[in-house]
Amino acid sequence: MKKIINDPADVVSEALRGMALAHADLLTVRQDPAVIHRDDAPVQGKVALVSGGGSGHEPLHGGFVGPGMLDAAVPGPVFTSPTPDGVQAAIEAVHGGAGVLLIVKNYTGDVLNFETAAEFAAIEGTEVRTVVVDDDVAVKDSLYTAGRRGVAGTVLVEKIVGAAAQRGDDLDACEALARKVVGGTRTLGVALAAGTVPHAGQPGFTLAEDELELGIGIHGEPGRARLPMEPADALVRRLVDAVTEDLPYTAGDEVLLLTNGMGGTPQIELYLAHGIAAELLAARGITVRRHLVGSYVTSLEMQGMSLTLLKLDDELVDLWDAPVRTAALRWGM
Amino acid sequence: MKKIINDPADVVSEALRGMALAHADLLTVRQDPAVIHRDDAPVQGKVALVSGGGSGHEPLHGGFVGPGMLDAAVPGPVFTSPTPDGVQAAIEAVHGGAGVLLIVKNYTGDVLNFETAAEFAAIEGTEVRTVVVDDDVAVKDSLYTAGRRGVAGTVLVEKIVGAAAQRGDDLDACEALARKVVGGTRTLGVALAAGTVPHAGQPGFTLAEDELELGIGIHGEPGRARLPMEPADALVRRLVDAVTEDLPYTAGDEVLLLTNGMGGTPQIELYLAHGIAAELLAARGITVRRHLVGSYVTSLEMQGMSLTLLKLDDELVDLWDAPVRTAALRWGM
Numbered sequence: 001m002k003k004i005i006n007d008p009a010d011v012v013s014e015a016l017r018g019m020a021l022a023h024a025d026l027l028t029v030r031q032d033p034a035v036i037h038r039d040d041a042p043v044q045g046k047v048a049l050v051s052g053g054g055s056g057h058e059p060l061h062g063g064f065v066g067p068g069m070l071d072a073a074v075p076g077p078v079f080t081s082p083t084p085d086g087v088q089a090a091i092e093a094v095h096g097g098a099g100v101l102l103i104v105k106n107y108t109g110d111v112l113n114f115e116t117a118a119e120f121a122a123i124e125g126t127e128v129r130t131v132v133v134d135d136d137v138a139v140k141d142s143l144y145t146a147g148r149r150g151v152a153g154t155v156l157v158e159k160i161v162g163a164a165a166q167r168g169d170d171l172d173a174c175e176a177l178a179r180k181v182v183g184g185t186r187t188l189g190v191a192l193a194a195g196t197v198p199h200a201g202q203p204g205f206t207l208a209e210d211e212l213e214l215g216i217g218i219h220g221e222p223g224r225a226r227l228p229m230e231p232a233d234a235l236v237r238r239l240v241d242a243v244t245e246d247l248p249y250t251a252g253d254e255v256l257l258l259t260n261g262m263g264g265t266p267q268i269e270l271y272l273a274h275g276i277a278a279e280l281l282a283a284r285g286i287t288v289r290r291h292l293v294g295s296y297v298t299s300l301e302m303q304g305m306s307l308t309l310l311k312l313d314d315e316l317v318d319l320w321d322a323p324v325r326t327a328a329l330r331w332g333m
Numbered sequence: 334m335k336k337i338i339n340d341p342a343d344v345v346s347e348a349l350r351g352m353a354l355a356h357a358d359l360l361t362v363r364q365d366p367a368v369i370h371r372d373d374a375p376v377q378g379k380v381a382l383v384s385g386g387g388s389g390h391e392p393l394h395g396g397f398v399g400p401g402m403l404d405a406a407v408p409g410p411v412f413t414s415p416t417p418d419g420v421q422a423a424i425e426a427v428h429g430g431a432g433v434l435l436i437v438k439n440y441t442g443d444v445l446n447f448e449t450a451a452e453f454a455a456i457e458g459t460e461v462r463t464v465v466v467d468d469d470v471a472v473k474d475s476l477y478t479a480g481r482r483g484v485a486g487t488v489l490v491e492k493i494v495g496a497a498a499q500r501g502d503d504l505d506a507c508e509a510l511a512r513k514v515v516g517g518t519r520t521l522g523v524a525l526a527a528g529t530v531p532h533a534g535q536p537g538f539t540l541a542e543d544e545l546e547l548g549i550g551i552h553g554e555p556g557r558a559r560l561p562m563e564p565a566d567a568l569v570r571r572l573v574d575a576v577t578e579d580l581p582y583t584a585g586d587e588v589l590l591l592t593n594g595m596g597g598t599p600q601i602e603l604y605l606a607h608g609i610a611a612e613l614l615a616a617r618g619i620t621v622r623r624h625l626v627g628s629y630v631t632s633l634e635m636q637g638m639s640l641t642l643l644k645l646d647d648e649l650v651d652l653w654d655a656p657v658r659t660a661a662l663r664w665g666m
Binding site for chain 1 (some may be wrong): 334336337338340341344345347348349351352353354355356379388389391392396411435474485525526528544562564565566568569579592596597598599600601602603604605607608609611612621622624625628633634636638663664665666
């Protein structure tokens with residue numbers, strides 16, 4: 001294992017130290033338990049959004065904390081759910097009197113620990129709702145997951161619901177909107193090579209030089225199939241087919257297309273894949289109204305990518321376009 | 334080689350197609366010769382900034398085209414200089430009557446081809462100046478380079494001079510500012526593993542499992558030394574020592590600290606390294622007034638990072654903070 005780290009046990013806390021220094025004008029970072037929150041939290045009268053999960057998927061979630069998006073993120077150890085006390089600390093730090101919405105990727109540990117924290121918060125009189133993101137069409141159940149996994153679509157949920165909370169939507173409205181976005185979002189990913197979890201010290205799985213894993217999970221969980229490597233045109237078509245057929249997305253639909261890198265794939269390949277996907281969608285009569293290309297929900301240095309579609313309407317476009325200021329996604333402020 | 338590409342010969346043109354689709358509200362992308370420019374170019378009365386170089390370093394340079402930064406970028410083939418006709422086409426597309434400043438990384442081919450284009454433009458009556466960026470302290474001469482190489486510090490030059498051009502500084506002022514920023518910028522990088530150029534089909538160099546290359550170039554050119562892997566604390570200290578001793582940066586200085594990923598290094602490792610660097614600088618009495626952490630000047634999927642310091646004064650801070658809207662760097666608009 002070659003990584004720019006010290007003791008694997010300290011990777012998350014040391015990374016958080018750097019993040020705190022880099023974004024002192026935006027974020028407050030707490031350790032033990034680890035919480036990243038808006039430095040102006042709590043924002044009185046605003047629904048507070050809290051997400052989190054295992055580390056190693058950066059910029060998700062800490063990179064999406066700030067005005068117009070999350071109020072707090074709770075980072076667990078690498079690829080490991082945060083404990084309930086971290087989630088509780090986040091809720092306490094950002095609750096501004098209008099309730100808290102938890103955005104949770106569908107992994108058994110995350111769901112359990114966020115729910116536990118929500119129950120404690122409820123006992124203390126804080127109204128907390130939970131929305132589970134399960135956008136990955138790859139497999140029904142998986143390692144660590146009952147039902148579908150939550151993957152790259154999570155960033156779209158966080159952005160859009162973050163904009164709604166920022167404009168003053170109440171807890172009911174934010175929850176309903178989150179369910180709507182989750183309902184309209186589908187993702188499929190592919191891996192070419194695994195990342196290495198620091199405390200494991202070796203790659204999470206092994207693919208042959210001519211092999212890819214279709215439907216990979218963001219922790220390296222098995223997908224649908226191991227297939228021979230193929231040109232980008234064929235590979236991207238495979239992803240577009242699986243995603244569009246799932247919801248389905250059909251002619252006349254307007255969508256946001258997210259081409260997401262898994263961490264170790266160069267931006268030049270992501271743009272290349274994005275162009276193929278956008279043209280395939282256009283050929284099916286699906287209009288790509290908004291685009292996002294980059295490594296937003298990663299799996300350490302995994303080589304690979306995912307495609308996400310979100311069905312848009314004018315309200316979702318307005319919320320997507322609304323100003324946001326976070327470490328990793330920023331426009332209009 | 335496992336990459337999300339079709340024919341290696343088409344990588345750049347296919348990636349540009351995707352970039353054009355993803356950023357249609359911001360960029361115009363031309364092919365043959367390849368040029369990426371502001372969609373509102375030329376901006377009359379504004380000094381136009383043009384940069385470029387081999388592809389494979391994304392988001393540099395195309396990701397930095399837009400209001401407050403570059404007017405155009407000229408992407409060559411992967412790790413290969415663009416031809417003079419591409420640079421000429423860029424100059425013609427963005428020249429708004431106030432002259433053109435070329436920002437060129439110090440590689441022999443880039444310098445030659447940008448100079449040739451500048452001469453042609455001069456014959457046609459366009460005033461063109463050239464500033465060469467040579468921030469890499471690793472080695473004096475190198476493969477492809479006489480003198481020091483231009484690396485991650487280039488993004489700082491493009492941002493700060495872009496802000497000056499945007500506020501209306503004339504060509505003399507922009508050129509002088511660019512020379513000042515170059516003069517105050519120093520970088521050193523390290524590689525843990527090489528990237529693979531598509532048409533080469535295999536990694537550009539090989540490092541043993543316990544080996545790093547100190548002072549790596551962004552095309553995989555040899556650095557100062559191959560050394561045993563070491564913990565991040567020691568590795569980052571090595572980078573900070575070399576960079577601070579070079580200018581030198583000393584107690585009382587105020588700096589911008591850029592912790593740049595080479596493409597295949599997870600954000601969590603970059604933040605971890607950034608925290609170490611910032612604390613080492615603080616211990617030496619050097620104040621980090623501005624921070625930038627991310628993969629901005631890459632070498633395909635190379636694993637590794639670089640540290641860049643830029644000596645700041647109030648004017649440079651104001652220009653750094655000024656609004657910018659590009660694909661990869663955006664704030665305030």
